[in-house]
Amino acid sequence: xxxxxxxLAATVALMAAILTVxxxxxxxxxxxxxxxxxxxxxxxxxxxAPFAAALQIIVYAGAIxxxxxxxxxxLHQGELSxxxxxxxxxxxxxxxxxxxxxxxxxxxxYLLSVPERWLSSQxxxxxxxxxxxxxxxxxxxxxxxxxxxxxxxxxxxxxxxxRRHQEGAS
Amino acid sequence: MIGAILPWVIIGSSALLIMLFTAIKRDHxxxxxxxxxxxxxxxxxxxxxxxxxxxxxxxxxxxxTTSLLSALMILxxxxxxxxxxxxxxxxxxxKEEYYMLFLLxxxxxxxxxxxxxxxxxxxxLEILTLSIVPMILYCDKDSGALEASIKYFVLSSIxxxxxxxxxxxxxxxxxxxxxxxxPQQLAIGTATASDSELFFIVGSxxxxxxxxxxxxxxxxxxxxxDIFEGAPLATTAVLATLAxxxxxxxxxxxxxISDWQLYPPLISVLSFVAILxxxxxxxxALLQSNILRLLAYSSIAHFGYLLLGPLAMTSAVSLPGxxxxxxxxxVFYLCAYMLTLLGIFILLIYLKNQHKLENFHLDSLKGLYxxxxxSAFVMTILMLSxxxxxLTIGFFGKxxxxxxxxxxxxxxxxxVLVIASIIGLFYYLRIIMIMLExxxxxxxxxxxxxxxxxxxxxxxxxxxxxxxxxxxxxxxxAIEAATIF
Numbered sequence: 104x105x106x107x108x109x110x111l112a113a114t115v116a117l118m119a120a121i122l123t124v125x126x127x128x129x130x131x132x133x134x135x136x137x138x139x140x141x142x143x144x145x146x147x148x149x150x151x152a153p154f155a156a157a158l159q160i161i162v163y164a165g166a167i168x169x170x171x172x173x174x175x176x177x178l179h180q181g182e183l184s185x186x187x188x189x190x191x192x193x194x195x196x197x198x199x200x201x202x203x204x205x206x207x208x209x210x211x212x213y214l215l216s217v218p219e220r221w222l223s224s225q226x227x228x229x230x231x232x233x234x235x236x237x238x239x240x241x242x243x244x245x246x247x248x249x250x251x252x253x254x255x256x257x258x259x260x261x262x263x264x265x266r267r268h269q270e271g272a273s
Numbered sequence: 274m275i276g277a278i279l280p281w282v283i284i285g286s287s288a289l290l291i292m293l294f295t296a297i298k299r300d301h302x303x304x305x306x307x308x309x310x311x312x313x314x315x316x317x318x319x320x321x322x323x324x325x326x327x328x329x330x331x332x333x334x335x336x337x338t339t340s341l342l343s344a345l346m347i348l349x350x351x352x353x354x355x356x357x358x359x360x361x362x363x364x365x366x367x368k369e370e371y372y373m374l375f376l377l378x379x380x381x382x383x384x385x386x387x388x389x390x391x392x393x394x395x396x397x398l399e400i401l402t403l404s405i406v407p408m409i410l411y412c413d414k415d416s417g418a419l420e421a422s423i424k425y426f427v428l429s430s431i432x433x434x435x436x437x438x439x440x441x442x443x444x445x446x447x448x449x450x451x452x453x454x455x456p457q458q459l460a461i462g463t464a465t466a467s468d469s470e471l472f473f474i475v476g477s478x479x480x481x482x483x484x485x486x487x488x489x490x491x492x493x494x495x496x497x498x499d500i501f502e503g504a505p506l507a508t509t510a511v512l513a514t515l516a517x518x519x520x521x522x523x524x525x526x527x528x529x530i531s532d533w534q535l536y537p538p539l540i541s542v543l544s545f546v547a548i549l550x551x552x553x554x555x556x557x558a559l560l561q562s563n564i565l566r567l568l569a570y571s572s573i574a575h576f577g578y579l580l581l582g583p584l585a586m587t588s589a590v591s592l593p594g595x596x597x598x599x600x601x602x603x604v605f606y607l608c609a610y611m612l613t614l615l616g617i618f619i620l621l622i623y624l625k626n627q628h629k630l631e632n633f634h635l636d637s638l639k640g641l642y643x644x645x646x647x648s649a650f651v652m653t654i655l656m657l658s659x660x661x662x663x664l665t666i667g668f669f670g671k672x673x674x675x676x677x678x679x680x681x682x683x684x685x686x687x688x689v690l691v692i693a694s695i696i697g698l699f700y701y702l703r704i705i706m707i708m709l710e711x712x713x714x715x716x717x718x719x720x721x722x723x724x725x726x727x728x729x730x731x732x733x734x735x736x737x738x739x740x741x742x743x744x745x746x747x748x749x750x751a752i753e754a755a756t757i758f
Binding site for chain 1: 278
């Protein structure tokens with residue numbers, strides 16, 4: 104059963120990814136990208152990694168994607184683009200994304216409603232957030248620090264490039 | 274552990290200190306001094322570490338080889354950082370960020386060199402890439418740097434994606450991300466399921482693809498000339514020396530540790546890449562009229578030569594002792610090439626700063642002998658070293674590499690190496706000829722005194738290049754003591 108659910112979620116992820124790449128409008132593409140993220144998160148969930156699944160939703164679908172959508176929408180300004188957007192943001196445009204996420208929702212509802220033993224013959228041990236934390240801050244502590252420096256590098260770089268841009272504009 | 278990674282701590286904390294100072298007050302000279310002193314202290318601690326400390330866990334392995342190569346990287350960074358101040362002093366943008374990015378790039382290179390785990394390798398590689406992108410775009414307002422940085426950013430993201438996919442496939446085949454555990458896991462895996470070997474090969478090929486982008490090896494070399502041309506010279510130097518040396522070291526260790534020689538398809542693909550790089554690099558450089566593009570193509574060829582080292586190590590028919598000989602040859606060649614190339618970049622930065630070069634067209638080097646005798650002399654020595662003429666370090670690097678290849682009976686590759694070197698000789702000598710040409714009108718330029726720092730750096734590089742070319746034993750002994758494979 105869990106195999107079937109996995110294949111369903113994987114198909115949704117693939118379809119949404121293909122739709123992301125082929126959209127002409129950036130906002131439509133992002134909508135499908137969010138669906139891809141949600142499907143991947145469901146896959147993590149099926150593999151017994153609820154923490155990774157939650158992070159996937161919070162970090163990717165939640166923060167980064169919403170930021171993305173806002174930035175893309177703010178780039179469109181003025182009378183002409185407003186009229187164009189009135190055409191673009193019809194509810195019918197989001198139909199594909201809604202259908203795909205409905206499939207994911209049904210899967211989640213199914214997973215929550217049926218008893219656990221129906222799903223899998225072998226016992227699966229989910230990885231808890233506590234285990235992840237202990238592993239990260241014991242044997243992988245060096246990686247956490249390197250990742251911190253990586254973020255710092257990206258921050259300094261983005262800061263410099265963005266400021267240069269601002270000075271050029273003014 | 275803290276002793277083993279002390280150089281990292283020093284470099285990382287100098288970057289952080291610069292950031293804190295910059296937040297309070299911007300001061301260019303203090304920032305430069307802090308960078309230089311941080312790198313010097315890191316170099317000293319690293320040199321002390323070389324033969325005394327060895328440390329390894331699942332993530333990193335610090336042994337005498339990786340310590341020696343880390344020391345080489347810090348030395349390169351230190352030499353380059355001495356030339357940053359005069360260049361950055363002339364630009365109008367804020368300067369302090371460049372030092373932070375420079376130090377962080379150096380740290381990323383050090384992480385890549387010692388990594389023993391795919392996660393630390395990937396994180397180090399990303400630090401390197403993400404710090405180089407803003408460094409490419411640092412000061413130039415023209416579209417050349419913008420084009421170069423976007424090209425580099427997009428292409429290196431694709432390369433990183435390939436590497437990640439390869440890592441994923443290898444993890445799928447073996448269930449481990451630690452390099453040294455791959456062979457034994459694979460041996461168990463092949464006993465139970467026959468396709469884990471296939472997944473390993475496909476994954477390794479994807480990693481090879483990503484790495485050959487980072488090293489600009491032949492099929493993935495299209496970006497390199499544009500970026501060498503568009504980026505500021507100091508950034509190009511970081512990209513051409515630090516970044517490539519780090520990735521090459523990692524690749525070489527990955528190949529050794531995870532036993533690529535057991536898989537003939539991987540070795541034949543690698544040989545093909547080596548042959549293609551040697552020929553394509555030299556042929557493309559042949560008629561270049563821009564010195565930076567020429568250097569870019571010649572670096573493709575040099576990394577093609579360098580691939581002979583790992584190939585000699587993995588050769589099935591090598592004579593006894595061939596493996597360690599090939600390892601020493603690779604390290605020696607890497608040291609020789611990096612020192613020579615960095616020398617050329619330092620020279621170009623200096624000439625550009627002093628307005629002795631209008632652009633990087635070969636014509637602007639015309640008559641350099643009569644305008645700027647010392648720089649032209651140093652340039653000649655460095656070019657001869659790149660070409661591999663005796664009495665320079667480049668000759669011994671190539672000699673050593675050929676010896677290793679003969680030992681492992683790589684006749685085809687050896688033939689291509691000889692042909693490619695002969696082609697290469699043409700354009701290195703052409704630069705020397707152009708510098709010798711006499712130009713009547715430009716001799717009346719006023720002769721400004723040379724900077725003492727520049728004289729010091731140049732004499733150090735010439736001393737290394739010629740000194741180690743005459744007495745290569747000094748370096749060979751150090752490498753023999755340090756190289757363990």
